[in-house]
Amino acid sequence: MVAGDKALQRTLQDTFGIRQLRPGQREVIESVLQGNNTLAIMPTGAGKSLCYQLPALKMPGVTVVVSPLISLMKDQAGKLETAGVPAAEVNSTLSTREEESVLESIRQEDTEFIFATPERLSDPDFLATVRESRVSLFVIDEAHCISHWGHDFRPAYLHLGAVIDALGNPPVLALTATATSNVIEDIGKQLGLPDMHVINTGIYRSNLHYRVVTATSEQEKLSLALALAREAEGSGIIYTATVKAVEEVHAALREAGESVTFYHGQLAAKARHQNQDDFMSGASRIMVATNAFGMGIDKSDIRFVIHYQIPANLEAYYQESGRAGRDGEDADCILLFHAKDKQVQQFFLARRYPGADDLGAVYAALQALSPEQHAVSLARVQAHLDGVSDTRLQVALKLLKDGGLLEQDDKLDYHLLRQRVKPKELKELVHTYRDKSARDHAALERMVFYAQTGFCRWKVLLEYFGEHSSWSRCGVCDNCRQPPEQALSPEHPRQQLTRAVQAPANTLQAGATVKVPKYGEGQVVSVEGDKVTLRFPDSSKRTFLRSYVERS
Structure with missing residues (x-):
């Protein structure tokens, strides 16, 4: 690890009950202990929390953790308390007496960790209380919320640069599961830390099986959602873009006899908490929700995530679909695509920025x-x-x-x-x-492209996040399992996907006999770039991506 390696290993085992770090955790922990301002980009389920919890216990002073959701900070603080590590959480759910007790523990330096929302850190009185302690590490969870380019921008995060200055500029660790190059740059800019040490462990998770199912009407889409949910095994989440859609899908599933609950921002807090608890405990198998649900939830056995409407961009889609399969077992990530759903996101984008x-x-x-x-x-x-x-x-x-x-x-x-x-x-x-x-509008177009493409879906995601792989097909998405016919229009950004369609080593020529999964053997009629046209025994002709065509 670094100096004190054995002591850290003992803390890892004795406090957290963990024998070995996961890929990427060691690099982040070393960077933090060296005092670097660090941005860690790690996929859901990679153990981001440990990246600040372990080094913080070896640093003097207190660690401040900024968390966007009360439920998320409660979960993290509760686990630390269970491990015997004192942690204070300051949020709007505390009574006056409870809050004063927590603030007093901070003043007396009786806590190792302070969890707070960015909104609370904007309170001058609370900030003054925190300033009385020596802050050795400032952690920003879900750091993509800082960036205007990010999929879940939260304006309260804009004040964090000023908060860091007010606390004497302690080392910063920012954590997120997704970040494009624009988001990475903007996080540094908004925090006033342009030279952050970036550690990116990649987004690829082979256990997530991506699929798109196209609907031609709202009624067909609802029928498909019901069928997919009823066929799926285990627990799952159905995401919608609007509160209205949440209520419609929830009502239809409940009427069909499914074990289902729902969650959106307009629900009373008590109902939200109860519904979330029902899903987390298994009392309800399916959660229908807007994107207000799910950030930081610790439920490892989610077997499917269905998107009833397209999100605004691929960052949001990956973040939300990535809540499936955190236990490493296979999980399905399904997008129901209806072309008119794009208009919902266009409406939201039009209202995003001030004039x-x-x-x-x-x-x-x-x-x-x-x-x-x-x-x-x-x-x-x-x-x-x-x-x-x-x-x-x-x-x-x-x-x-x-x-x-x-x-x-x-x-x-x-x-x-x-x-x-x-x-x-x-x-x-x-x-x-x-x-x-x-x-923002270009990102929405890319989301639509993902829904309509014939390329490997994992390849599209990797390309979007600027990552590369040695393979051309993941083998687990719908396009790899059942190759579609070539149906790309000229306006699609194919230049971004050149590595996704690498030709096989064998040169294909007219007249050669080849085979395609699902369709069987056929004869090459013509080869044009990455497209191969085949004639099958029934005299039908179809065009495929070159990478799906195999020698017989």
């Missing part, structure tokens, strides 16, 4: 609240504004900071640096998001 009017309203609020450049809290800005969503507000504040019009102090209060600004300047700041919006 010039939003930015002007936020700037005017700051002017009104700080006529003499006094400090203004986020809460006061939120209370003053009406008609600007919290997401757009926090993105607007970050834009004003990036544009040099606003700054934050170590209490995270805002100071307006200029009392006057030209409308043209605000418009220029908003234009920053034109590229982001364009890339």
Whole structure:
């Protein structure tokens, strides 16, 4: 490992009951112990939590862990407490008395770990309490939430760079299961840490079997979802893009007699917790949910994940489908594709970023609240504004900071640096998001491409995340098991997939007898690039990708 290798090994066994580290864990732990700012990209189930838990126990002071979900921090803190490691969690579920008790334990330095949401770390009073302790490590779980390019952007994460500064710039460990090159760069930029040590262990998981089933109508799609869920063995999740779809699919499954529950952000907290507990315990076999469910859940035996509607991009799809098969056993990841579902995501994208009017309203609020450049809290800005969503507000504040019009102090209060600004300047700041919006739409097109492609689905995913493999076919996705006919249109980004269709060593010539899985033997009619046209004994002709054609 590093210096103190034997002591770390003892802690690994005695505290966590683990004898051996998984691939990638050692490299991350060594980087943390060397004091490097580190970004670790590891697939779901790879043991990311241990990458901060183990080294933190060998470092002086306290470790602060930023977690996006209360359920996630409860799970992680609870496991540490069970292992005999004191951990404090600060969230909105605590009573006044419970919260004061936790804060006192932090002041007395009676805890090794402090778990908090990014929203809570934006509270100046709480941040002041944490600053009384020596913070030796700052951990950001689900770090893709920092990035505007990421699939699950959370505006509260935008303040974390200022939080790190306020805590004296301790070493940072950011953890995520997915990150494209754009997301990696943006995480460093948003945190003010452009030279983070990046450790990427890759996304490939051979036990996940990807498949796409196409529907031509909403009714057919619902029927397919019911059939797939009823045929599947074990527990599973059905993801939808909207609350309405959650309720429709849940009602249909329940009426069909399935053991099913549901989860979305509009449910009361008590109902959400109960439904999640029912799924986790096995009382309900199927969970129908929006993407509000699933981040960080520790259920290893999920045998299938079905997407009822396409997500906005492949990052979201991989993250959500990757909740299947965490035990390493085979699991099915199925996308139900109906072309009209693309419109749902286009609607969401259109509302994602603030416009010039939003930015002007936020700037005017700051002017009104700080006529003499006094400090203004986020809460006061939120209370003053009406008609600007919290997401757009926090993105607007970050834009004003990036544009040099606003700054934050170590209490995270805002100071307006200029009392006057030209409308043209605000418009220029908003234009920053034109590229982001364009890339969002390009990512949605790539998601649609994945749904329609005849290429190996794992190859498409690997290419998207900038990864390469020595093989041309995974052998477990639907396109590899049952090769489709060639059906690519010119506008598809084939240049991104050249390595996915490597030709076999044997040269194919017209007249040669070959075979294709599912279709049997046929005779080569013509060969054009990566496409081979065959004539079968029944005189039918079909065109296949070259990599699916084998010599007889």
